[in-house]
Amino acid sequence: MTTTADLFPPIGLRVVAGPLELRGLTDELIVELCDLAEAGIHDPGEMPFYFPWTAAPPGQLTRNTAAYHWGKRAAFSPDDFCLDLAVLLEGRVIGCQGVAARHFPVTRTGETGSWLGREFQGRGLGTAMRRAMCALLFDHLGFEEITSAAFLDNPASLGVSRNVGYRPTVVSRIKRREGELALNQGLVLTPETFLRGDVPVEVTGAAAVRSFIGLDAG
Template identity: 80%
Template structure:
């Protein structure tokens, strides 16, 4: 019987580490999650705008941290190859500046998932969103068996759409969605393939083999 010796053995994404120049993407341990919650409380976007499909940032001070932690704890507890969210903390010079993730269903068959990300407001406008997405997509394509990556952004969110364009995503369908209560918003779908991917800084990866097994790939 195998001996479990660390939290990484129980939850392999904790051991995932990607280095791309000055940026790091790390498995979202509780220590990093605490930093991420503090970052969210300091602000992600203008309160008058809403860039997210689910308006999770509409929360009172203090509650946003608890909601953020609860979300990530919940996703850990239900992680399976058939339904998972792989979320990583993004660090610059050892400091958490944002989060980057992918959600997938029936992954061993579909080999696709939808990316999502955010940066603390104080770190926006410096090109970090593009570089962290490029690093993450390289991880997904080159190390975790993805064959397609999707994303989406509201048409009034040019910053997110600009990042996707620079990385190589191409537009698909536009959906009419309710964003905040009673508010219609147009949501632009996007898709990225390995052939269209515009790469950035080469990445160094550790911990990917255990994650491959965890998401149901047989060759790990």
């Protein structure tokens, strides 16, 4: 019998690193992520995201979050995809870790992005989940480079990138919220600079995803 993972292989992806697990987004996990986002990701006076998606009114944020993930699932192709995974700690959803790529079979690069529920921040989990994601991308999904970015007033995100081995590139001047200038630090990671840590990473379901993003199935 055909499964949802047969139709959309990222749903069958599973990455385990100690007590942390990254899973492909089923509808049930999307609902849990929506509830977690609604409970709060950052102080209302701050905005850590390039697109201020968390500024939505209560109730609307959950619908927007679900619609975003469903839309990315429907539009997924090797030339333009977002591979987002739910992050679970001992079975509980605590955040989301993803990568976005364009023309991937040629470029072999993509940009990571992530968030954690507020109650799970400041415990080293951001570093652990980024390391697990980068191990998946480099070791199993054919990535040769991974980029990221963070505002200069977001030291926590910059610290995670530094802990994983990203190197700074350029600083861009961008509009963050209406009338607000923000300085955005570009970052890049290669297999040579990747700081893996000492927690082994186990991956299942990667072969089908390789084929789905335009690579061989091996």
